[in-house]
Amino acid sequence: MLLGFVANAQSPTKYGVGRTPTAEEIAAWDIAIAPTGDELPDGSGTADAGAQVFFEKGCAGCHGTNGTDGLAPRLVKRDVGELENAWGYGRILPIRSPYATTVWDYINRGMPLGAEGTLTPDEVYSLTAYLLFLNDVITDDQMVLDKESLPKIRMPNQDNWAQVPDWFPKQPRLQGYPY
Amino acid sequence: MGSKQDSRKQNRREFLKSGAAIAGGAALGAASKSASAQLEGPEAYIHGSDDMVAYGSRSRFVNSKRIPHGGRHSPDQFGLDFHIATPLQDQYGVITPSSLFYMGTTRGSYLPDIDPNKHRLMIHGLVDNPLVFTMDELKRLPSVTRMHFVECAGNRANSRMTTVQETHGMTSNAEWTGVLLSTLLEEAGVKEGADWIVAEGIEEVKGASSIPMTKAMDDTLLAYAMNGEPVRPQQGFPLRLLAPGFEGIFNVKWLRRIKVVDQYYMTYNDYGHLTQDPATAALGYQIGPKSVIVHPSGGMQLPGTGYYQVSGLAWSGGGRVDRVEVTTDGGQTWFDAEIRGEPQPMAHTLFAFDWEWDGSECELQSRCIDELGQVQPSRQEVGEFWNTPPGERIRVRGQDNSIQPWRIHSDGSVHNAII
Numbered sequence: 236m237l238l239g240f241v242a243n244a245q246s247p248t249k250y251g252v253g254r255t256p257t258a259e260e261i262a263a264w265d266i267a268i269a270p271t272g273d274e275l276p277d278g279s280g281t282a283d284a285g286a287q288v289f290f291e292k293g294c295a296g297c298h299g300t301n302g303t304d305g306l307a308p309r310l311v312k313r314d315v316g317e318l319e320n321a322w323g324y325g326r327i328l329p330i331r332s333p334y335a336t337t338v339w340d341y342i343n344r345g346m347p348l349g350a351e352g353t354l355t356p357d358e359v360y361s362l363t364a365y366l367l368f369l370n371d372v373i374t375d376d377q378m379v380l381d382k383e384s385l386p387k388i389r390m391p392n393q394d395n396w397a398q399v400p401d402w403f404p405k406q407p408r409l410q411g412y413p414y
Numbered sequence: 415m416g417s418k419q420d421s422r423k424q425n426r427r428e429f430l431k432s433g434a435a436i437a438g439g440a441a442l443g444a445a446s447k448s449a450s451a452q453l454e455g456p457e458a459y460i461h462g463s464d465d466m467v468a469y470g471s472r473s474r475f476v477n478s479k480r481i482p483h484g485g486r487h488s489p490d491q492f493g494l495d496f497h498i499a500t501p502l503q504d505q506y507g508v509i510t511p512s513s514l515f516y517m518g519t520t521r522g523s524y525l526p527d528i529d530p531n532k533h534r535l536m537i538h539g540l541v542d543n544p545l546v547f548t549m550d551e552l553k554r555l556p557s558v559t560r561m562h563f564v565e566c567a568g569n570r571a572n573s574r575m576t577t578v579q580e581t582h583g584m585t586s587n588a589e590w591t592g593v594l595l596s597t598l599l600e601e602a603g604v605k606e607g608a609d610w611i612v613a614e615g616i617e618e619v620k621g622a623s624s625i626p627m628t629k630a631m632d633d634t635l636l637a638y639a640m641n642g643e644p645v646r647p648q649q650g651f652p653l654r655l656l657a658p659g660f661e662g663i664f665n666v667k668w669l670r671r672i673k674v675v676d677q678y679y680m681t682y683n684d685y686g687h688l689t690q691d692p693a694t695a696a697l698g699y700q701i702g703p704k705s706v707i708v709h710p711s712g713g714m715q716l717p718g719t720g721y722y723q724v725s726g727l728a729w730s731g732g733g734r735v736d737r738v739e740v741t742t743d744g745g746q747t748w749f750d751a752e753i754r755g756e757p758q759p760m761a762h763t764l765f766a767f768d769w770e771w772d773g774s775e776c777e778l779q780s781r782c783i784d785e786l787g788q789v790q791p792s793r794q795e796v797g798e799f800w801n802t803p804p805g806e807r808i809r810v811r812g813q814d815n816s817i818q819p820w821r822i823h824s825d826g827s828v829h830n831a832i833i
Contacts (some may be wrong), residue, residue: 248601252554253545260546261538267612267622267673270680297492306491323692332685340681345619348492396688397695398678402626404633405733407786408700409693412799414791414815 267342272386275339278356279381282373285365288358292347302369306350311369321391329366333396335380335388339363360385424695445782477505480514483584484568494524496648497568497670499583502708508561508755508762510726512641517648518566518584523617526668530644530652533616535636536826539674542603549652552638555593560635561730561761563587565701566662567687570814573832578711581818585729587762590645590656592637595630595672604631608674612681613655615668622681623664625657627674633658633759636669658760659731661813663687697812701731703790704815705738705765705782716826719773724751725766730784733757737783738765744819745778745792751780757832771822777831778820793832 253290256264268274280288289295289302297304299305311358312324324330343359354362364380367373380388400409460466481495482488500516510516513631530549538544560692604627611630614622622755625634635656637645642775650667651783657664663683678684689695705728710716728735734757739748751765765780781790791799793816797808819831 247543247603248545250555250601252549252551253601255546256536256538256546261536261544264536264671265538265673266620267614267675267679267681269675269677271677326686328682328685331688332680333688335463337680337682337685341619343624345682348494351618359800362724395690397690397692399699400692400696402628402700404628405786407732407788408702408812409696412693412697413789414702414796414799 245342260305266340266344268336268343269335272336272382275336275382275385276356277382279379280357280359280361280364281379282361282364282368282376284357285361285363285368286376288354288361289365292354292362293346294362297348302366312368312371318393322395324370324391327370329363329372330370330390331392333390333393335345335363335367335372335385335390337346338366339385342366417761467656479513481579481583483516483518483566483580483628486497486744495519495604497566497584499579500586502578502583502706502727503711503714505708506625508587508764509641510588510762512588512643512646512649513618515588515640516564516566516584516647516650518568519784523615523619523621525647526615526617527647528616528652529753532571533652533670535653535670535672536600537602537634537674538673539611539672540605540608540676541599541674542605543601545602549638552593552636552653555597557591558594558635559591560658561587561589561590561758562635562656562658563760563762564656564662565729565731565813567698567813570810571816571830571832573830575712575830575832577713578706578708580819581712582706584662585762587727587729588640589642590635590637592635592653592656595634595636595655596632598636598672598673599631604674607676610678612671612673612675612679613669614665614673615650615666615672616670617668619667619682621663621683622679623666624675624679624681625655625660625664629657629660659733661687661698661701663746665767670734684690689812694811701729701810701813702815703730703732703735703782703784703788704728705735705780705790706777706818707740707780707820710778710822710828711820712828712830714828716771716822716828719771720828722769723766724769724778725764727762727764727781728765728780729760730782730786730788731760732762732788735763735782736785737786738763739781739783740765740767741779742769742776745779745817748781773824775824776822778822779817781804781817790815790817 297307304309320376356383360380431742478501480498483499488496497518500514535547565585571581575581609627611625645654653669655669707726709725728738738751740751741748751767754764757763781791793808796810802805802808821829821831
């Protein structure tokens, strides 16, 4: 009992409830990748390698052999020819997303469905490269994606989206809009 | 104090011992069978059984149910995507029963089956003290109990819909109990420049949303209970983040991690809600002032002329409902409805209006005015504000908070009057 009080008194927190995670725990849990790519791990991949992974890991089973004809979400931009405004290619992750980091992050956290978290960083870099290649975001299937080059990929919608406004309590949702 | 009770017990015991109770009971039973003046009883009597002890169930005559939203099958072919709407037309008061709460999934996940004893919440990132909590530890901390609605971005009405369940069923309201996120963030100590958090669930795709620190510190709640019992699995058991008044997707279910960060993270959920237009982005974030008349509503039938209580629900993502107005002549004249109960911030609020129907064709509408002075618009007003060319179909930007018109035909049938 006394020990408990001593421990609480030394705790930097007000309530002394909860524990401090280890650095290893944080690293294992932390799968969120910033647009600046801060958390990207070591490793690398190419579209060429990604095409292999796409079949080996069963991606094609749900997304279709071409990434266009499966039950799971389409992975290749709509077949609408060359567009001035890339928004028109559709809400398809590897073409709509303003940052390539979101593509990497989502494959890494959520795929393949039922076996999430089993892909190696190399495989995730390769799959990301493959999807960007299929969408003509990158044109060289030997281009190496890693933690340095991935955040530098310029996505066609990088500056083509609206940030939500700064939010403060008790403010109308849009200044000047009466509704 | 004891003597009165003792004497009562004594009398009762003597009465039972005498045999009069048995004889009297038999006599009463016989009388009820023979007397023709007795009212008819219930359909049957349900005998007590062991399986009625632990958890109650509703009457077999009550069968209101949720339906797939938007005319698409739920679940989808994978069995993972649910979008199901609550039967608002069958609801009384402002609490949505947990079993009937609407559900929208975060972009494709089976329902995680989580052992709360193994579940952990981690808070880390730009904080002085990263922390991990068990569910029991979270329940030790100071709690709040609050009413809040949750509403799906897809709660959008159109002219093809018939009932209020179809037009408005993707919102529900519950009493939530949990810990304010600000309590935990103060424990962790937020560092300078940490303007955002990323809240993340445990499901396959680990649905995550970027939420501004201003919201996280204001009224964001980590709820472990809804309507007096643990949060339901479809709502995020054992822990759900509630960002009151924000669109549904921000209310992260199966919450296991809060990462404190310095930038908008553009998570998959964030990306999925992007738009090109700043106004649309703003209008698809904090939910606007909104209301709908539930009685009467589409698909119902007025049995005849005379008195009706017109009633419905109003809410706003900006705060409390201040007033609700009702029109019975399609928007020519508006009357104040009566607010039932004390409006709560970002919570469904009940309103009612006394109405005599004279049997002529008419149109009922309601509009919500919230504490910020935001006024729920008609579709026409939205169209005019954004200079929609005449004849072009009006699309409400962002989240649809437009007025729902119900047309009463002279035969008493009620119809969706969206053009």
